[in-house]
Amino acid sequence: MKNLPLGVNTIASIKSQNMVYVDKTHIAWELIKHAGRFFLSRPRRFGKSLFIDTLKEIFEGNSELFNDLYIYDKWDWSQKYPVIKIDFSDGALQNRKDLDKRIYEILHDNADNLQVKLNTTRDIPGTFGELIRFAQKKHGKKTVVLVDEYDKPILDNIENSAITADMREGLKNLYSVLKGQDAHLQFVFMTGVTKFSKVTLFSGVNQLTDITLNENFSTICGYTHKDLNNQFSEHLKSVDLKKLMHWYNGYKWLGNTPVYNPYDILLFIHNKMAYRNYWFETGNPTFLVKLFQKNRYFLPTLENLVVTEEIIDSFDVERINPLTLLFQSGYLTVKKTFTRRQRMMFQLEIPNFEVKIALHDHFINAYTDLVNEKIGLQDNLYDCLEQGDVQGMVHVIKRLFSSIPWRNFTHNDLADYEGYYASVLYAFFSSLDAEIIPEDITNHGQVDMTVKSGKHIYVMEIKVVEQENMDVNKTENMEFAGKSKETKHNPALKQIQERGYAEKYRGIKGVAVHEVGLVFSKKLRNLTQNHHLSYLDL
Known part of the structure; x- marks a missing residue:
C-alpha cells in the first residue's frame, strides 16, 4: 500500500x-x-x-x-x-x-x-x-x-x-x-x-x-471519484463511498465531474476514516461572515442562488461582493448552468455536508455569539424537528433569541428586519442538515421558509412588529387533511392560511404538515406570537 x-x-x-x-x-x-x-x-x-x-x-x-x-x-x-x-x-x-x-x-x-x-x-x-x-x-x-x-x-x-x-x-x-x-x-x-x-x-x-x-x-485540481477507486482503493476498501461522497464530494467548475478536495481525503484516511471538517478548519471565513452581516444578506437565498458570470468572475478589493468571495474560496460551487436572455447563468450551491454544517456554524456564531450554547440548542431543535414537536421547537427558538447578547445590536438595527430572524433560523436549520426551501413559491406568492425533516414539513412565515406584549401559544392539531381555521391574532399564520402556502404539501400520506406563524418584536428581539396548525394525512 x-x-x-x-x-x-x-x-x-x-x-x-x-x-x-x-x-x-x-x-x-x-x-x-x-x-x-x-x-x-x-x-x-x-x-x-x-x-x-x-x-x-x-x-x-x-x-x-x-x-x-x-x-x-x-x-x-x-x-x-x-x-x-x-x-x-x-x-x-x-x-x-x-x-x-x-x-x-x-x-x-x-x-x-x-x-x-x-x-x-x-x-x-x-x-x-x-x-x-x-x-x-x-x-x-x-x-x-x-x-x-x-x-x-x-x-x-x-x-x-x-x-x-x-x-x-x-x-x-x-x-x-x-x-x-x-x-x-x-x-x-x-x-x-x-x-x-x-x-x-x-x-x-x-x-x-x-x-x-x-x-x-474542470478536474485540473482535486480528486475525482474515479481517482479514489483507482488510486486509493486499498485505503478505502472498508469505507461507505456514498457517505464519503455526501461529506466531501461536490466541487464543480463546469463539466459533469465533481471532485473531492485532496486535503479532506488524505486526512480522512490518515485519521482512520473519521468524518470531520478537515478542509474547512484550515481556513477562516470570519471576514466573509462579517460582510454578509454588514450587507444584511438574506442567508436563505444561499439555497437557490442564481447569478451571472459577472458576479463570480472577478474580485475587487474596493467593492467586495461576498458572493464572489464565497464562490472563489470554495464555500459555493457550480450546480448547473443555463441561458437566460442570451446570458449564461450559474446556479450555485454549497458543495457538500462538510462545508454546509461548518459554514452555518460560523454564521450562527457570528449572528448570535452563542458558541458555548450552540450545541445544546442544535440538539434540542433537531429532536423537535424529527418528532414534529412544534411547541418544543418554538420553545427552543425563544431560548435561542433570548440568549443572544444585547451588545450584538449596539449601533445597528439588525433586530428591525425580518431577514435577520430568517437568517438566524436558516443557519440553525442548515447546521442540522435539514432540507430548506427559502421563499417557497406557490401560485399565491411565496412563504419565507419551508423546512423538511424526516416525515415533517414546516411551512414558516416570519413577521416583525413594534409591540412587546407576549402572547400565549395557540395550537390546533388535526389528524386529517382539511381547511384550517383562520387565526386572526397572528398576521404570519393568517398570511399562510389566506394564501394557501401549505396546500401543495397536503395529500402526502404519512407526512405531517405544520403551518407555523412566527411574529417577532423589535423591542424584545424575540417571539411575541407563535401559532401553528398541524395536519397529518393518514
Whole structure:
C-alpha cells in the first residue's frame, strides 16, 4: 500500500517516497503542448502547488519522474526550458515594504538557480524583466514563468482595505512585467484563490487565458471519484463511498465531474476514516461572515442562488461582493448552468455536508455569539424537528433569541428586519442538515421558509412588529387533511392560511404538515406570537 502525500507538494518527493500520485499530466499536456499564458483560480489546499511543481519538472526535462505517467511518451524531454517560479505561500506579509523585500528575494533566488547574474540597482519591474531575458539568453530557450498563490499577500490582509490596496499595487508592479516581456516567454501559468480583474491587478496582461470555468480543465485540481477507486482503493476498501461522497464530494467548475478536495481525503484516511471538517478548519471565513452581516444578506437565498458570470468572475478589493468571495474560496460551487436572455447563468450551491454544517456554524456564531450554547440548542431543535414537536421547537427558538447578547445590536438595527430572524433560523436549520426551501413559491406568492425533516414539513412565515406584549401559544392539531381555521391574532399564520402556502404539501400520506406563524418584536428581539396548525394525512 502506497504512502499518503500529506503536506507534500513536489512530485519528486512523492515518487521517491512511494506515495500516491494522482496523474494530472494529461491535463498538463493539453496546456503545454503549445506556447500559452494561463490563469487558474481554485480554493486553498486543492492541489494547485503540486500541479505547478509538475509543470516545473516537465519543462525542466526531468523525464525520470514521469516514466509511468500519461505525458511520458508525448513530451520531447530533450527540450529543457528555464523556469522562473514565484511562490507566495510561505508566511504572511503585512506591509508593502515586506512584500517588495520578498519579491526581490524570490527573483534573486531564481537567478541563482538559473545561473544568471542580475543588476542589483534595478527596481522590481526592471529586475524581473532582466531575469526573464537573461534566462532565455543563458539557456537558449524562451522562459517559463510559474506563479503560485499569486494573491496571498492580498488575502492575508483582506480586513484592512488600505493595506490590501497597497499590496495589490505591489503585485501589479510585478505581474505587469509579463506583458512587456511576452516575446521572451514560452509559457505562463498563474494560480491563486481569487480572480482579480485584469485592469486592477494585471495592468493589461490580457494575454492570460482564464481556465477557471473551462469545462476541459474542470478536474485540473482535486480528486475525482474515479481517482479514489483507482488510486486509493486499498485505503478505502472498508469505507461507505456514498457517505464519503455526501461529506466531501461536490466541487464543480463546469463539466459533469465533481471532485473531492485532496486535503479532506488524505486526512480522512490518515485519521482512520473519521468524518470531520478537515478542509474547512484550515481556513477562516470570519471576514466573509462579517460582510454578509454588514450587507444584511438574506442567508436563505444561499439555497437557490442564481447569478451571472459577472458576479463570480472577478474580485475587487474596493467593492467586495461576498458572493464572489464565497464562490472563489470554495464555500459555493457550480450546480448547473443555463441561458437566460442570451446570458449564461450559474446556479450555485454549497458543495457538500462538510462545508454546509461548518459554514452555518460560523454564521450562527457570528449572528448570535452563542458558541458555548450552540450545541445544546442544535440538539434540542433537531429532536423537535424529527418528532414534529412544534411547541418544543418554538420553545427552543425563544431560548435561542433570548440568549443572544444585547451588545450584538449596539449601533445597528439588525433586530428591525425580518431577514435577520430568517437568517438566524436558516443557519440553525442548515447546521442540522435539514432540507430548506427559502421563499417557497406557490401560485399565491411565496412563504419565507419551508423546512423538511424526516416525515415533517414546516411551512414558516416570519413577521416583525413594534409591540412587546407576549402572547400565549395557540395550537390546533388535526389528524386529517382539511381547511384550517383562520387565526386572526397572528398576521404570519393568517398570511399562510389566506394564501394557501401549505396546500401543495397536503395529500402526502404519512407526512405531517405544520403551518407555523412566527411574529417577532423589535423591542424584545424575540417571539411575541407563535401559532401553528398541524395536519397529518393518514
